[in-house]
Amino acid sequence: MKYKNRILIDRVAQHTFKLTGYLVLALLGGIFGMLLYNAISFFLEVKPLDFLTGREWNPTAATPTYGILPLIVSTTIVAFGAMVIAIPLGIGTAAYISEYASPKVKNILKPLIEMLAAIPSVVIGFLGIVLVGPKIAELTDLPNGLNALNGSLLLAIMALPTIITISEDAIHAIPKTYREGSYALGANKWETLIKITIPAAAPGIIAAVMLGLGRAIGETMTVLMATGNAALFPQDFFDSVKTITATIAIEMGEVPYQTTHYFALFAIAIVLFFMTLIANLVGEYFINRFRKYHAA
Amino acid sequence: MTNNLYTKDLNIWFGSKHVLKGIDIEFPEKKVTALIGPSGCGKSTLLRSFNRMHDLVPDARIEGMVSIDGQNIYQKGISVTDIRKRIGMVFQKANPFPKSIQENIAYGLKLNNLDASPAVIQKALEEVYLWDEVKDDLKKPATRLSGGQQQRLCIARAVALRPDVILMDEPCSALDPISTLKIEELIHQLKDQYTIVIVTHNMQQAQRVADKTIFMYLGEVKEEGATIDIFNNPQHEITKNYINGHFG
Numbered sequence: 427m428k429y430k431n432r433i434l435i436d437r438v439a440q441h442t443f444k445l446t447g448y449l450v451l452a453l454l455g456g457i458f459g460m461l462l463y464n465a466i467s468f469f470l471e472v473k474p475l476d477f478l479t480g481r482e483w484n485p486t487a488a489t490p491t492y493g494i495l496p497l498i499v500s501t502t503i504v505a506f507g508a509m510v511i512a513i514p515l516g517i518g519t520a521a522y523i524s525e526y527a528s529p530k531v532k533n534i535l536k537p538l539i540e541m542l543a544a545i546p547s548v549v550i551g552f553l554g555i556v557l558v559g560p561k562i563a564e565l566t567d568l569p570n571g572l573n574a575l576n577g578s579l580l581l582a583i584m585a586l587p588t589i590i591t592i593s594e595d596a597i598h599a600i601p602k603t604y605r606e607g608s609y610a611l612g613a614n615k616w617e618t619l620i621k622i623t624i625p626a627a628a629p630g631i632i633a634a635v636m637l638g639l640g641r642a643i644g645e646t647m648t649v650l651m652a653t654g655n656a657a658l659f660p661q662d663f664f665d666s667v668k669t670i671t672a673t674i675a676i677e678m679g680e681v682p683y684q685t686t687h688y689f690a691l692f693a694i695a696i697v698l699f700f701m702t703l704i705a706n707l708v709g710e711y712f713i714n715r716f717r718k719y720h721a722a
Numbered sequence: 723m724t725n726n727l728y729t730k731d732l733n734i735w736f737g738s739k740h741v742l743k744g745i746d747i748e749f750p751e752k753k754v755t756a757l758i759g760p761s762g763c764g765k766s767t768l769l770r771s772f773n774r775m776h777d778l779v780p781d782a783r784i785e786g787m788v789s790i791d792g793q794n795i796y797q798k799g800i801s802v803t804d805i806r807k808r809i810g811m812v813f814q815k816a817n818p819f820p821k822s823i824q825e826n827i828a829y830g831l832k833l834n835n836l837d838a839s840p841a842v843i844q845k846a847l848e849e850v851y852l853w854d855e856v857k858d859d860l861k862k863p864a865t866r867l868s869g870g871q872q873q874r875l876c877i878a879r880a881v882a883l884r885p886d887v888i889l890m891d892e893p894c895s896a897l898d899p900i901s902t903l904k905i906e907e908l909i910h911q912l913k914d915q916y917t918i919v920i921v922t923h924n925m926q927q928a929q930r931v932a933d934k935t936i937f938m939y940l941g942e943v944k945e946e947g948a949t950i951d952i953f954n955n956p957q958h959e960i961t962k963n964y965i966n967g968h969f970g
Contacts, residue, residue: 603817610773610811611830611879612803621829626820 461696468492468689477693483657483673485687492690494697496659500574500667501701504649505642507578507663508585512642513635515582516589517624520631523590524597525619536594543587547647554580554652566664572654575663580648585638592637596630597623629713636709640702646671670698726751727772727809727887727917732786734767736779741767743941745786749887749934754909754918756932756949758925760970764941765921769889772919773809774802790886807834810880811889815896816872818864818879823847823856826864826875827882834883846882850874850908870901877908881916888912890920894927906931925965929953937961 469477472492480493519539523532554576562571600623608618624631646669654666655676674691681688728748734741742764749755757765767776774795776782787794795805807830818826827846831838843860847853852874856867864875873893880888890909894902909918909931922928928935928949935952937945945952945961956962964970 601817603813603815604819606775606778606811606813607817607819607876607879608829609775609778610806610813611833611883612807613830613833614803617833622819 458699461692461699464689464692465696467684468686468693471686472690477690481659483668485677485681485690490687492686492693494670494694496657497668497670497673497694498697498701500653500660501643501669501671501698503660503663504574504577504581504653504667504669505639507574508581508642509635509639511578511582512585512589512638516586516634516638517593517631519586519590520593520597520634521619521624523594525615525623536591539587539590542583543591547584547645548651550580550584551648551651554648559652562664568664570654572652572666573664574653574660574667577649577653577667577669578663580652581642581645584645584648585642588641589634589638592634593627593631596627596634599630600626629717632709632712636705639705639709643698643702643705644671646675650675670694670701674698727788727790727919729768729771730787730789732768732771732788733784734764734771734776735783737781741941742771745943747936747943747946749917749919751917752913752915753933754913754920754931755934755936756928757919757921757936757938758923758928758964759938759944760964761923763938765938766891768938769891769919769921770811772887772889773806773811775811777802803833807883808885809887809889810883810885812873812876812880812891812893814892816869816876818867818872818875820863820865822861823864823867823875824860827879830879830883836883842882846878847875849881849912850878851904852878868901870897870904873897873901873905874908877905877912881912885916887917887919890918892921892923895923902927923970925953925967937964939964 477492477494479495480491481495482491482493483496484491523535527535555572558576558579559571562573562576563569564571604622604626605618608622613621649667649669650672653669653672655668655672656666657668657673658665660667674695677687678691681691726748729745732742732745745768757769759765770776771784772788772795776784784796788796790805790808793800795809819829821829824840824843827843828838831842836842844853844857847856852871855871856862856875859866864872867875873896877888877893894905897905906927909920912918913933920928920931932949935947935949936943937952937956937958939960945956945958952961953965956965
């Protein structure tokens with residue numbers, strides 16, 4: 427090929443990929459701008475402080491209230507519960523697959539776990555209604571089992587494939603020399619795993635947990651089906667909760683266009699946006715803190 | 723009964739490959755012994771059998787005996803971690819843990835329930851002549867050190883456990899000449915206290931540091947003896963060809 431043509435192709439490729447890169451940025455900015463634009467209309471009618479500190483969300487009452495606090499608490503406790511279940515299980519499973527499982531077991535287990543991620547969220551929600559819910563009701567003597575605990579259990583199942591797969595990759599990527607160095611000092615497998623391999627893999631594991639958390643905070647259909655959606659201020663895991671995502675999904679379809687209620691849903695979407703953003707930033711911070719121990 | 727490290731009819735297979743064949747050798751106490759030979763001759767495999775590193779290889783099979791203090795380290799029921807505490811190892815590529823300098827030394831001490839106080843850590847670092855270079859940076863990540871410093875830290879980590887034997891698997895192969903010289907000087911100092919076995923590709927290095935040299939070829943010990951004899955008066959044609967650089 428002629429030299430000129432090669433230069434040309436190089437240029438075209440460079441600009442094409444630059445364009446796609448910026449397009450993603452533009453999309454992100456566009457979505458945020460759209461949310462912000464609609465939310466501003468809301469904040470012209472409701473004071474931001476009332477919105478953020480209000481303990482009641484009841485936009486369809488005679489005197490509507492737009493307190494986001496119960497929604498934030500709902501989203502937080504469901505996601506927190508899911509992480510409490512999924513993090514130890516996920517890291518433990520990842521460590522087992524990477525360090526203990528025979529190649530044969532590993533080859534079966536890994537694809538199976540990845541298949542778990544392929545189950546549609548509506549099916550998991552279904553499971554929550556027909557299986558987990560009744561079981562919780564039976565064990566706790568509650569009238570029904572559609573509550574935060576149910577949502578946490580289901581979200582844990584949904585976050586597990588992400589946490590396991592990425593953590594396993596991170597643990598597996600730790601050079602053999604670290605493990606050998608540890609064994610040579612008299613450490614056994616467990617000590618090496620806990621004190622050397624997992625800390626060394628921490629950036630990847632935290633990234634895995636943050637992605638799992640992002641999934642748990644953002645998941646809609648499952649929590650909508652399994653948590654009961656009572657817009658009350660939740661007290662504990664056995665209360666019915668209404669998360670931010672479920673609120674938007676339920677109410678967006680029924681709200682009259684361009685009313686305060688309509689704009690309010692954009693405002694809570696922005697809050698959700700910031701919650702996931704903070705989760706990501708915290709993850710990023712820890713990733714950098716551990717990364718400095720690795721050779722550049 | 724001898725305190726020396728020695729092997730008796732040691733055979734190792736990886737799968738169906740017979741990589742070490744009937745090794746019968748002895749390592750004099752508080753001396754440096756060099757293992758030399760062309761790539762693939764089994765010298766690293768032999769070295770790694772002394773602290774049971776092959777336990778991690780699923781298809782490795784070991785027969786025969788490796789003995790220290792008259793005790794076969796492959797005997798059933800013996801504590802592997804105890805063996806590894808007594809027989810330390812330094813690897814080809816410096817492998818400090820992704821922790822601080824201080825924690826790198828403290829790690830092995832704590833594992834073996836030994837005193838990990840600052841004084842003990844300082845002593846270990848002094849023994850490898852690293853203390854003056856790092857005394858103000860003990861909390862900094864060990865991976866920020868230079869290659870030579872990292873390798874000396876790894877030696878300090880092994881020395882801190884007060885082993886009987888230190889195994890070194892081409893400890894200088896990734897280092898520049900100045901760092902290499904420092905490690906070699908260090909080996910000279912350490913042999914007052916420890917039995918050292920070093921695998922090296924570098925003929926000059928073997929002559930500089932080793933009291934005894936063992937030449938291996940195709941999984942067997944071809945020739946062994948005082949370093950000076952091996953290099954000045956090799957008995958076998960193949961040894962002569964190797965040390966003169968005709969192959970390898």
